[in-house]
Amino acid sequence: MNxxxxxxxxxxxxxVGLTGAGGGALMTPMLILLFSVKPxxxxxxxxxxxxxxxxxxxxxxxxxxxVNLRLVGWLSAGSVPAAFGGAYLLHVLGxxxxxxxxxxxxxxxxxxxxxxxxxxxxxxxRRSGNDRRGLVSEVSPRPLPTLAIGILGGLVVGMTSVGAxxxxxxLLMFSYPALAARQLVGTDLAQAIPLTASxxxxxxxxxxxxxxxxxxxxxxxxxxxxxxxxxSSRVSDRYLRPAITxxxxxxxxxxxxxxxxxxxxxxxxxxxxxxxxxxLRAAHRRGRLPVGPADLAPPVTKETATSSVG
Numbered sequence: 001m002n003x004x005x006x007x008x009x010x011x012x013x014x015x016v017g018l019t020g021a022g023g024g025a026l027m028t029p030m031l032i033l034l035f036s037v038k039p040x041x042x043x044x045x046x047x048x049x050x051x052x053x054x055x056x057x058x059x060x061x062x063x064x065x066x067v068n069l070r071l072v073g074w075l076s077a078g079s080v081p082a083a084f085g086g087a088y089l090l091h092v093l094g095x096x097x098x099x100x101x102x103x104x105x106x107x108x109x110x111x112x113x114x115x116x117x118x119x120x121x122x123x124x125x126r127r128s129g130n131d132r133r134g135l136v137s138e139v140s141p142r143p144l145p146t147l148a149i150g151i152l153g154g155l156v157v158g159m160t161s162v163g164a165x166x167x168x169x170x171l172l173m174f175s176y177p178a179l180a181a182r183q184l185v186g187t188d189l190a191q192a193i194p195l196t197a198s199x200x201x202x203x204x205x206x207x208x209x210x211x212x213x214x215x216x217x218x219x220x221x222x223x224x225x226x227x228x229x230x231x232s233s234r235v236s237d238r239y240l241r242p243a244i245t246x247x248x249x250x251x252x253x254x255x256x257x258x259x260x261x262x263x264x265x266x267x268x269x270x271x272x273x274x275x276x277x278x279x280l281r282a283a284h285r286r287g288r289l290p291v292g293p294a295d296l297a298p299p300v301t302k303e304t305a306t307s308s309v310g
Contacts, residue, residue: 005216008035089155168191
């Protein structure tokens with residue numbers, strides 16, 4: 001058992017439970033980039049460990065009522081067979097040295113698209129005044145879009161271990177705009193159980209599962225994902241959505257080749273910008289700061305109204 005991997009897995013498990021972002025966005029990059037694990041072994045071992053980790057987080061959300069089983073059913077109908085197919089494609093492509101590099105670049109690009117989509121969705125919600133107060137238990141699934149999300153996510157997760165959290169939750173936010181992030185995290189964790197089971201089966205058949213590595217991941221991540229899930233089932237969207245976005249952005253940048261120091265600066269600047277935005281909005285709510293041109297204009301009085309008409 002590798003103590004460093006156990007500690008790293010605990011940190012990742014906490015973030016997985018908190019944000020719903022899966023192994024490809026967090027665990028797999030850590031194994032590859034920090035511990036020099038071969039990509040195919042990192043992906044396969046992470047998928048097998050996720051079979052143990054995901055139900056722990058999902059159980060918390062089941063208890064909190066943030067899981068829609070009909071939505072899970074439509075997602076799983078597409079993702080389960082697609083994940084097994086993705087694991088087979090990874091097996092076919094894995095013998096070429098350039099294939100691994102292409103997979104990593106595609107993974108990074110997908111994560112960056114996901115982070116951008118999260119920001120766009122946030123801006124659209126602010127512009128429309130959508131507070132995302134819907135309850136996931138009351139949502140009627142949209143079969144075809146939901147099935148398509150499952151197929152796409154399953155194929156990608158089978159090849160890279162990304163999709164269950166990082167990409168699928170972004171697509172779900174666009175497809176179900178009334179739902180808060182914490183509502184979607186619960187459903188996403190639940191649908192990831194059959195998805196990761198299918199992908200893990202493919203990994204066991206076609207992949208390169210490292211059992212000691214898998215054990216270290218499980219020991220570190222399972223208790224931590226429980227704590228993260230308890231937090232995510234209660235945390236406001238105001239904090240949860242930026243956390244998801246930052247995690248996905250950092251992973252995507254690392255995969256496309258951004259160095260550790262530049263990455264730290266970028267993430268630091270993004271976090272500082274988010275914190276400054278929170279501070280400005282809090283000050284505005286307390287009536288201390290204006291937030292737009294309308295707030296800077298002089299108040300309209302009877303005298304100014306009369307003179308402007310004249």
